[in-house]
Amino acid sequence: MGRRRPRTGDDWKLLAEACTALLERLPELVDEHLRELHEYEPAYARIVPYDTHWQEAHEAMRIGIEMISAPRDSPRRDLEHADEMGRRRAEQGMPLELVVHAYRHAGHLVWDALIEDASAFPPRMAALTQAATMVWSAVDAQADTASEAYRATELELRRRTDEQLQALLDALLQGQRSPEVTSRAAAGLDLPEHGRYAVVVLRYDRREVPEPFHRRVQGAGARFLWRMRADCEIGVVSLTEGTGLDALSELLEGRCPGPGGISPVVTGLSELGRARRLAELALRTCPPESQQIVRLDRRMAGALVVGQPELAGLLVADVLGGLLELDPADRAILLETLDVWLDCEGSAGRAAGRLYCHRNTVFNRLRRLEQLTSRSLSRPRDLTEMTLALDAFRLTTPPG
Structure with a gap:
């Protein structure tokens, strides 16, 4: 009054x-x-x-x-x-x-x-x-x-409603697949229970990137729901028909600093737990210094390696054992040459241009690799082993 x-x-x-x-x-x-x-x-x-x-x-x-x-x-x-x-x-x-x-x-x-x-x-x-x-x-x-x-x-x-909906989203990302959870999440989050989804996991340092990534990401054909974690953000992406991983990757690149991993497309909220695990696996294929946001479907070999760390260690020891005894600087030159040569689809000339050396230098380094590994780059099976061993070394060996 x-x-x-x-x-x-x-x-x-x-x-x-x-x-x-x-x-x-x-x-x-x-x-x-x-x-x-x-x-x-x-x-x-x-x-x-x-x-x-x-x-x-x-x-x-x-x-x-x-x-x-x-x-x-x-x-x-x-x-x-x-x-x-x-x-x-x-x-x-x-x-x-x-x-x-x-x-x-x-x-x-x-x-x-x-x-x-x-x-x-x-x-x-x-x-x-x-x-x-x-x-x-x-x-x-x-x-x-x-x-x-x-x-x-x-x-x-x-606030309570948001917390309840976020808890439902967390439950789905943790792998809960009960009909009750999926139906409640679909109704509360206004998402199709049976739709096209992908999961994105972005890793970052809060000291360097104080602003959440999700504030920077918007795009037609993709609706993002984000969950914050201590060292990463997890995004659930609802994709409309006609919007695929190419468009999603393009949307994320340049807007979100990496590294990050993108899962394959799954069909339904009940598959979000599996999609999260696959996105995390894709993220693990990024070397520590990488700023890329990668798709699992384009990192299958690396995913196989990081998904089996014990076997990865055995593969490195078996294939690259001779290299591991070299001086680190010498070893780094040989492994870089192999990596660039593979990236150039086996072209010594193109690899030489990338490495700023003569093509004969590339041939000499590759022959030395063959001697140290007892493998031949001309034999498909040996080449596959050396490629996987290189991925395993890069992804499982601590820097320095």
Whole structure:
């Protein structure tokens, strides 16, 4: 209620008489209040059962009328009640504008009734006129209090809902496949239960990249839902028909610093756990210094290696054993030559251009590799072993 002017003697007595008389008419005022509210917006009746709404309106109007003539230092029961009602209406899902309208309408109804009852009593009318500012300040304060409580409750409800939806998304990413979880997630996240999805895992250092990646990623044909982790972000990507991994890779490149891994496309929310594991596997095929965002379907050989670390160690020892005994700088030159030669599809000339040396130097280094590994680069099986061994060495050997 607004600031009251000091009230003494007859003024206070006249206001108290007016309020007491109005309380006797309260049931009919409540009836009129609800009838006009329902005519204004039928949603009132759909949201709150009539009997419940009647009792709540009766209580609110009774407290409001009693506070008009209450002593200045009285507890603000009207605001306490408005706070409670604002929270309750938010939980019920009533739009805020309807909550405010109800308070304003009740205020007008009470004031009009007070004026009507006092019209035959000039002294009482004079007391009411002097109290007008106070009465309308009270109505404003009640509406404001209800609005503040409503907004606070709405934020809390939204936070709880977001937490519940994020928990459902986490459950799917952890591999839960129950029909209940997938159906609830589909409804809550507004996603198709059976659709085209990919998972992206991006690794980063928070000290170097304080801004989350997902703020930078938007694109037609792909909807992203992100989950933050201590050292990475996991993105669930809903792909429309016609949008594939090529478009997804292009969208991520340049917007998100790597390294990162992209899973193959899966069909359905129940497959997100498997997609996450495959995206993490793709990420593991990126060397520590890499800034690439790679697709698993283009890193199968590396994925086989990092997926079996024990076998990868045995492969390195068996194929590259002779190389491991060399001086690190010498070993690095030979392995770089093999890597570039493979990247140049076996062209010594192109590899020489990349390495800034003569093509004969490339041939000499490759022959030395063959001698140290006891393999021939011209035999497909040997070449496959050396390629896998090179991947295993690069991906499983600590830097330095």
